[in-house]
Amino acid sequence: MSEAYFRVESGALGPEENFLSLDDILMSHEKLPVRTEIPMPRLGAFFLDRSGGSETDNAIPQGSKLELPLWLAKGLFDNKRRILSVELPKIYQEGWRTVFSADANVVDLHKMGPHFYGFGSQLLHFDSPENADISQSLLQTFIGRFRRIMDSSQNAYNEDTSALVARLDEMERGLFQTGQKGLNDFQCWEKGQASQITASNLVQNYKKRKFTDMED
Amino acid sequence: MMTEELDVSGQDSDGGSEEVVLTPAELIDRLEQAWMNEKFAPELLETKSEIVECVIEQLDHMEENLRRAKKGDLKVSIHQMEMERIRYVLSSYLRCRLMKIEKFFPHILEKEKTRGEGEPSSLSPEEFAFAKEYMTNTETYLKNVALKHMPPNLQKVDLLKAVPKPDLDSYVFLRVKERQENLLVEPETDEQRDYVIDLEEGSQHLIRYKTIAPLVASGAVQLI
Numbered sequence: 001m002s003e004a005y006f007r008v009e010s011g012a013l014g015p016e017e018n019f020l021s022l023d024d025i026l027m028s029h030e031k032l033p034v035r036t037e038i039p040m041p042r043l044g045a046f047f048l049d050r051s052g053g054s055e056t057d058n059a060i061p062q063g064s065k066l067e068l069p070l071w072l073a074k075g076l077f078d079n080k081r082r083i084l085s086v087e088l089p090k091i092y093q094e095g096w097r098t099v100f101s102a103d104a105n106v107v108d109l110h111k112m113g114p115h116f117y118g119f120g121s122q123l124l125h126f127d128s129p130e131n132a133d134i135s136q137s138l139l140q141t142f143i144g145r146f147r148r149i150m151d152s153s154q155n156a157y158n159e160d161t162s163a164l165v166a167r168l169d170e171m172e173r174g175l176f177q178t179g180q181k182g183l184n185d186f187q188c189w190e191k192g193q194a195s196q197i198t199a200s201n202l203v204q205n206y207k208k209r210k211f212t213d214m215e216d
Numbered sequence: 217m218m219t220e221e222l223d224v225s226g227q228d229s230d231g232g233s234e235e236v237v238l239t240p241a242e243l244i245d246r247l248e249q250a251w252m253n254e255k256f257a258p259e260l261l262e263t264k265s266e267i268v269e270c271v272i273e274q275l276d277h278m279e280e281n282l283r284r285a286k287k288g289d290l291k292v293s294i295h296q297m298e299m300e301r302i303r304y305v306l307s308s309y310l311r312c313r314l315m316k317i318e319k320f321f322p323h324i325l326e327k328e329k330t331r332g333e334g335e336p337s338s339l340s341p342e343e344f345a346f347a348k349e350y351m352t353n354t355e356t357y358l359k360n361v362a363l364k365h366m367p368p369n370l371q372k373v374d375l376l377k378a379v380p381k382p383d384l385d386s387y388v389f390l391r392v393k394e395r396q397e398n399l400l401v402e403p404e405t406d407e408q409r410d411y412v413i414d415l416e417e418g419s420q421h422l423i424r425y426k427t428i429a430p431l432v433a434s435g436a437v438q439l440i
Binding site for chain 2: 006008018019020
């Protein structure tokens, strides 16, 4: 609460992403394999290897496989499935789900798409028959990994944490940072530095900018 | 300590329509309760401007008395410390409210617009002015930085949809002050069904905020 600036947090784990959240914007930019159900005129210019050629008005034929970002796929997806049908990426399918249930701690979630939980939660909008399994798998994976994140974030004071966060996805890294901040704030309070007035992080750069202006 | 040592008037009347008389100790207690409730509730609670005004009055009285009383450094510095602590609680309470206003401003202003006549407001007059100014400033800023450069049919942003709503489903810890019976709890997952619980006085629970929101407003439970 002593922050000068409150960022809009990610809503991806809830029912809908937050419009103004930068984390959600980055997350929904990740690509998703889809299959078109109807021919799409004139989009062939973007996907040259899929288009039907200039005689069919550069259309993408029905049934072709594309990779679209999540925001585009969500916008075009319709309950009656007229335009697109979405395939689940590999990491949310049966094979990887058994890997997660075996031991969630050893998986490198950063490599699996740095927004594993957020993207997975938003995937549930596409009404796949495996939705219940996907949500269970997301939940159990998080439960399995949470203990280690909490422990490491609360006990790594003043050291290089890159080895600890390397395998965490973005949401877990956020949690880790919150834990570290709590730890640092507490140590700061113990040393009595909490009552010292410091420059707000919003204006810390101002002095530097004025200096270079004077030099010019 | 406040009532004996400093000759402060032991009675303080509420500025509102009811003539509730509180001792300073009770007033500070009420302030601390309002402060904790505000800190842990996910949404902006009712404004307690009577408590705020009374506390400010009390602090002014105490300062007056301290200036007059010059005998014995120790008593003066202890009272000064107490005043600092009360001042901190008060400003922390107001800061928490301002943070929530900034975070949820379109929804708070919308609720204020559609509020019924008898319902209590969640904003004091100053806070309402602040919220309106914040909204105008944000709209102007978004318009000048981005929206006026967009194609004409995209130049509107609906702040009610863009700004996230307070999450009333978040879990809060609470202590029960008055016994409650037959509280309906909604299921978390599809497999559970609604069930009914009783809250014993003095017991502590972890429960979704939505279920107990009216109890917080009436003072029957205390968030911890």
